Amino acid sequence: MMRKHSSHIEAGSSSCCSGTCYCSKKVKVTICVVIWTVIAVIVALILAVIIKAATLQELFERMELGARDDPVFMSATEQEILERSQRLVDAISYRTISFSGTNLSLEAMTDFGTFLERVFPNLHDSDFVTFTPINTYSRLYRIEGTEKTLNPYLLCAHMDVVPEGDFDLWTHDPFDAGIVTESDGQDYIFGRGAIDDKHAVLGIMEALEYKVVNKEQPKRTFYIGFGHDEEVSGYLGAAEISITLEKMLKDNGEELDFLLDEGMFVVADIIPGINVPLIYIGVAEKGWAVVDLDAEGDQVHSSTPPLESSIGILAHGVANMEDNKQPSMFGKGPEIDTLRYAAPHATFLLKMILGNLWLFSGLVSSALELSSQTDSIQRTTTAVTIFNAGVKENVVPSQAHAVVNHRIHPSDNLEDVLELDRENADRVKVTLRDSFPPSEVSSYSNDVIPFQIVVNSALEVFPDAKPVPGLMVANTDTFHYKNLTDKIYRFTPVYNLPEDIARFHGIDERISVDIYSKVVQFYYRLMVNADFDVKIAPTAQVEVKPEEVEEFLEILEESDYESPINNTDSNLLPLTKVMEESDENSANETDSHLMILQDIPEEPNENPSNETDSGLPPSQDILEEDFDAMPVNETYSDMLPLESAPKDLDLYDLTPEEETFSNRTID
Numbered sequence: 001m002m003r004k005h006s007s008h009i010e011a012g013s014s015s016c017c018s019g020t021c022y023c024s025k026k027v028k029v030t031i032c033v034v035i036w037t038v039i040a041v042i043v044a045l046i047l048a049v050i051i052k053a054a055t056l057q058e059l060f061e062r063m064e065l066g067a068r069d070d071p072v073f074m075s076a077t078e079q080e081i082l083e084r085s086q087r088l089v090d091a092i093s094y095r096t097i098s099f100s101g102t103n104l105s106l107e108a109m110t111d112f113g114t115f116l117e118r119v120f121p122n123l124h125d126s127d128f129v130t131f132t133p134i135n136t137y138s139r140l141y142r143i144e145g146t147e148k149t150l151n152p153y154l155l156c157a158h159m160d161v162v163p164e165g166d167f168d169l170w171t172h173d174p175f176d177a178g179i180v181t182e183s184d185g186q187d188y189i190f191g192r193g194a195i196d197d198k199h200a201v202l203g204i205m206e207a208l209e210y211k212v213v214n215k216e217q218p219k220r221t222f223y224i225g226f227g228h229d230e231e232v233s234g235y236l237g238a239a240e241i242s243i244t245l246e247k248m249l250k251d252n253g254e255e256l257d258f259l260l261d262e263g264m265f266v267v268a269d270i271i272p273g274i275n276v277p278l279i280y281i282g283v284a285e286k287g288w289a290v291v292d293l294d295a296e297g298d299q300v301h302s303s304t305p306p307l308e309s310s311i312g313i314l315a316h317g318v319a320n321m322e323d324n325k326q327p328s329m330f331g332k333g334p335e336i337d338t339l340r341y342a343a344p345h346a347t348f349l350l351k352m353i354l355g356n357l358w359l360f361s362g363l364v365s366s367a368l369e370l371s372s373q374t375d376s377i378q379r380t381t382t383a384v385t386i387f388n389a390g391v392k393e394n395v396v397p398s399q400a401h402a403v404v405n406h407r408i409h410p411s412d413n414l415e416d417v418l419e420l421d422r423e424n425a426d427r428v429k430v431t432l433r434d435s436f437p438p439s440e441v442s443s444y445s446n447d448v449i450p451f452q453i454v455v456n457s458a459l460e461v462f463p464d465a466k467p468v469p470g471l472m473v474a475n476t477d478t479f480h481y482k483n484l485t486d487k488i489y490r491f492t493p494v495y496n497l498p499e500d501i502a503r504f505h506g507i508d509e510r511i512s513v514d515i516y517s518k519v520v521q522f523y524y525r526l527m528v529n530a531d532f533d534v535k536i537a538p539t540a541q542v543e544v545k546p547e548e549v550e551e552f553l554e555i556l557e558e559s560d561y562e563s564p565i566n567n568t569d570s571n572l573l574p575l576t577k578v579m580e581e582s583d584e585n586s587a588n589e590t591d592s593h594l595m596i597l598q599d600i601p602e603e604p605n606e607n608p609s610n611e612t613d614s615g616l617p618p619s620q621d622i623l624e625e626d627f628d629a630m631p632v633n634e635t636y637s638d639m640l641p642l643e644s645a646p647k648d649l650d651l652y653d654l655t656p657e658e659e660t661f662s663n664r665t666i667d
């Protein structure tokens with residue numbers, strides 16, 4: 001047998017089996033084919049992975065909003081930066097702490113409101129800013145645009161803060177630290193609220209005050225909503241602001257285009273291998289659930305302890321919950337796009353992994369799990385936040401109680417979460433106290449102008465950072481506004497390293513003077529960039545050049561209309577009048593409705609440099625191209641029917657101002 005084997009080895013030494021087996025030639029060939037096929041597949045896979053990594057494209061394409069290369073910022077001398085920082089320091093000194101839904105610091109909140117009015121006097125006094133107190137303490141502002149816009153937006157922030165927690169752990173007083181120079185040589189504004197969320201309240205106010213002082217009334221109307229109880233879920237503040245705002249929008253014939261609230265931030269060094277900061281925009285938000293855990297046992301003398309006490313039973317349940325986490329949902333929510341958008345900026349090795357998530361999603365999910373921060377984007381989290389039992393050291397208590405706070409991933413559902421809780425804490429009573437569901441995902445494709453406005457504004461202050469959409473892992477007031485718009489973004493441009501993220505609700509909350517200055521500039525640029533997408537109500541006017549006026553008049557003459565307008569010196573004309581007249585006489589006869597100004601800039605981003613000062617396309621284009629050619633019976637997405645024009649508007653009854661073509665706003 002041994003001999004036979006060795007002779008076989010000699011005879012078959014050139015075969016792929018190296019002559020070590022007794023296979024027939026056919027089997028050997030088959031094995032060879034299989035082995036080579038496997039090798040070829042592996043080589044092809046490796047090649048595909050490398051090619052994919054080498055050809056990764058940037059997913060975010062920046063839309064030109066008009067001032068990309070040379071954005072004009074607020075003036076920011078050293079003195080101005082210092083004064084702005086000092087105002088944030090002062091804001092932090094108000095202890096506007098929300099302890100619970102029924103324990104808010106209302107006196108401090110009243111004082112904080114007075115403080116805002118004192119340090120931003122001009123905006124509170126401005127003709128185009130209207131302030132409405134909501135539920136006494138929350139604040140809603142309407143900033144009237146120069147155009148009668150149909151698509152205002154909302155900027156949100158909140159004025160309350162969480163308690164400081166363990167005061168002794170703070171390096172500086174959480175409400176009275178001022179500006180501190182730290183060992184890295186940077187100046188920081190310290191204190192509770194520095195990044196959550198008084199920087200946003202003050203940043204928005206600074207930008208608006210500046211615009212008011214410099215007579216920069218925006219073209220586009222917008223709203224500002226400051227809640228006073230966000231930290232306890234906003235039921236008294238944002239929820240009420242939302243109700244009033246809905247009514248205001250309705251009364252003004254407006255629809256909220258988008259809203260921006262606090263949320264995610266600029267984050268660096270969060271994923272090893274991605275060496276650029278990420279502008280992480282929260283395009284969706286987790287749901288939320290509070291679960292009560294109750295365990296029971298015998299109440300006995302501590303000298304004869306039971307085999308299992310209520311505390312022991314509860315502790316086991318809680319430990320199981322921490323050990324057996326809620327399942328990963330990686331790939332089923334916005335977290336996958338966070339990584340796909342970040343991938344082109346990774347090292348080549350990481351590009352191979354992130355560029356090929358179809359192959360490596362398991363690996364990536366395991367890697368995310370290594371840090372609680374990155375893990376939070378891929379699963380429902382479980383935090384045990386309260387644990388109570390016992391009254392005396394020699395009494396074994398009969399009751400033990402704990403509270404678990406879940407943040408629910410958008411692809412998870414509450415029933416499944418609770419089922420796993422009950423499996424983990426099987427000898428504990430598990431009761432759902434309160435919850436709300438995860439949000440919808442707001443659109444973040446490259447043609448969504450609100451997303452572009454937010455990202456462009458962030459890029460203007462952080463030009464080296466890369467935008468990524470993602471999941472807001474905590475909660476905001478945006479839940480209360482979900483009926484007003486489907487474009488909800490959660491972001492402020494605070495710069496965080498992983499260790500800084502722990503400062504939210506943690507110890508030594510702070511923001512550097514430098515970053516705070518960027519926060520202010522961000523809101524200012526956002527107010528400017530938002531003017532790019534003004535959708536104008538049908539009663540708006542258009543600027544026309546003198547030669548265009550001639551042309552208008554010719555049309556009017558042909559129509560036998562006796563125009564009271566015979567003066568072409570000036571350059572304004574109510575468009576609605578001309579449009580209607582032309583409509584009646586057009587070859588494309590129609591009985592339907594007026595041509596409406598906002599129909600014309602259907603693709604406003606195509607040539608923004610041609611915009612007139614009013615933010616409208618040149619009226620020449622309207623006349624020569626769109627006007628006659630426009631199929632008037634067609635329904636345009638942004639077109640309002642004639643019926644929605646003010647009923648009492650007499651198109652031919654011109655005021656003296658109109659006759660000289662001066663500006664006129666039709667209410």
Ligand SMILES: CCCCCCCC/C=C\CCCCCCCC(=O)N[C@@H](CC(N)=O)C(=O)O
Nearest residue numbers: 196230231233270373374474475476477501504
């Ligand atoms: C690949 C990138 C991974 C990035 C991981 C980022 C991990 C982020 C971790 C922490 C986020 C801190 C969020 C601050 C939230 C501020 C809002 C807040 O405190 N809200 C409260 C109150 C409420 N409305 O419910 C909350 O409890 O969520």
